[in-house]
Amino acid sequence: MTTTAEVGASHGHALHHHGHSPVHRLPAHTKIVALLVFVLAVVATPRTTFWPYAAHLVALLAAVRASRVPFPYLAKRLVVEVPFVVFALLMPFIATGPRTAVGPLHLSEAGLWGAWALLAKGTLGVLASLLLAATTEPRDIIAGFERLHLPQPLVQIMSFMIRYLEVVTGELNRMRIARASRGFQARSLRQWPALGATLGALFIRSYERGERVHLAMLSRGYAGRMPTLHVLTATRAQWVLSGILPAVAVTVCAAGMVNA
Amino acid sequence: MHVPDGFLDAPTSIATAVVAAGAVAAALRGARHDLDDRTAPMAGLVAVFVFAGQMINFPVGAGTSGHLLGGALAAVLVGPWLATLSITVVLLVQAFLFADGGVTALGTNVLLMAVVGVWVGYGVFRLFRRPFPQRLSSVGVAAAMGAFVSVPVAAAAFTGLFAVGGQAPIPVGSVLTAMVWVHLLIGIGEALITALVVGSVVAVRPDLVHGARPLLTTRELEIREDVRA
Secondary structure, three states: OOOHHHHHHHHHOOOOOOOOOHHHHOOHHHHHHHHHHHHHHHHHOOOOOOHHHHHHHHHHHHHHHHHOOOHHHHHHHHHHHHHHHHHHHHHHHHOOOOEEEEOOEEEEHHHHHHHHHHHHHHHHHHHHHHHHHHHOOHHHHHHHHHHOOOOHHHHHHHHHHHHHHHHHHHHHHHHHHHHHHOOOOOOOHHHHHHHHHHHHHHHHHHHHHHHHHHHHHHHOOOOOOOOOOOOOOOOHHHHHHHHHHHHHHHHHHHHHHHHO | OOOOOOOEOHHHHHHHHHHHHHHHHHHHHHHHHHOOOOHHHHHHHHHHHHHHHOOOEEEEEOOEEEEOOOHHHHHHHHOHHHHHHHHHHHHHHHHHHOOOOOOOOHHHHHHHHHHHHHHHHHHHHHHHHOOOOOOHHHHHHHHHHHHHHHHHHHHHHHHHHHHHHEOOOOOHHHHHHHHHHHHHHHHHHHHHHHHHHHHHHHHHOHHHOHHHHHHHHHOOOOOOOOOOO
């Protein structure tokens, strides 16, 4: 059984891996666009051919290589897709349609195709997202969203969220240690009231902190919008560099469609 | 329940993204009336809170544990418009900063959790707030009802989307039944947690709970004479 600490560790800190590779230095908005186009191309690739997926994987691994983020660092984080791996493995058993014999089992053909497609597309999508998260600071991702004209209120909410994330998860962790040092172990339903009260206290503390911070911001001249010190820009060369991976993916996808 | 890339086909993903974008635009408009320049800091904190709440794992038994989805909880605490925005931001951050939930499935995830989860939860909460005695303690009970119903409804919506645009044909009837039964159980857990959290907030600072506001305005100053030391 996992403890809150282990789960917290995988979630509480952003995945950023400090570095100065060409991938790290690309402006965030070019990387967000590249990620979107890459994943769209992967999702649109027909699942009946296998080689385009191998090509996508090779291209993505080349990008990982260029980022100089150690592959095990990313591989460890692939666990976020475990629930859907389970679902994919179930699919051949529950799907309808003609059946085929795989060893001793009679499995649905459509289900097998579905499972393969989900595993391939899901894994490529997660790995590409991990690469963005590992090579881009959280605040740069927000600046990238702002540059891509995500509605201002959402950008503001997101920047506050990122700013408070460490503070609130730190608070949660201190409360967990306080509970544990009093001999608390979450084993059964009877412990739920204590965990519920923890969340209640966390909300009130977070809110009251928010009120204080808001007043402090107002007294420093906050008028509903954070001042931007420098606007995110990308040169033509940077767009071209960030466009390599999605361009390869789109070409592979198109070739796959012609072949299929 | 974070849908990954490639789970639904392209037309379904695009359709859900369009619906989700429309709902978020409506929420941006609706939240403007809710609060003024406090909107962003508050919604940011609610987003953190839901994110942190999803990190606490509640033991279910047999070594497994579940976590909070938080749609109904957020709706009762800050109102449905802000809750939609906050959970949308949580999903954006999870997709882009934590690789949790597919980037192309973002519309689907927003639709299921930030729209269906929040609004079904809030609607049921409003329905159940009326018949209960008009006391603060009823707010937690009504919130629990909202949470309980919102989870299986979101699961049913998910099954419906999979039937329309999934990777493989599934026996919709039996999968739907199984999904709803399992999520009724999960809904009980969600309801208990929501009741506990709303209950503990309402006991200390009822003014922070959006869903308790109508009760607070009708409350009168009570002077007790039999106070003992």
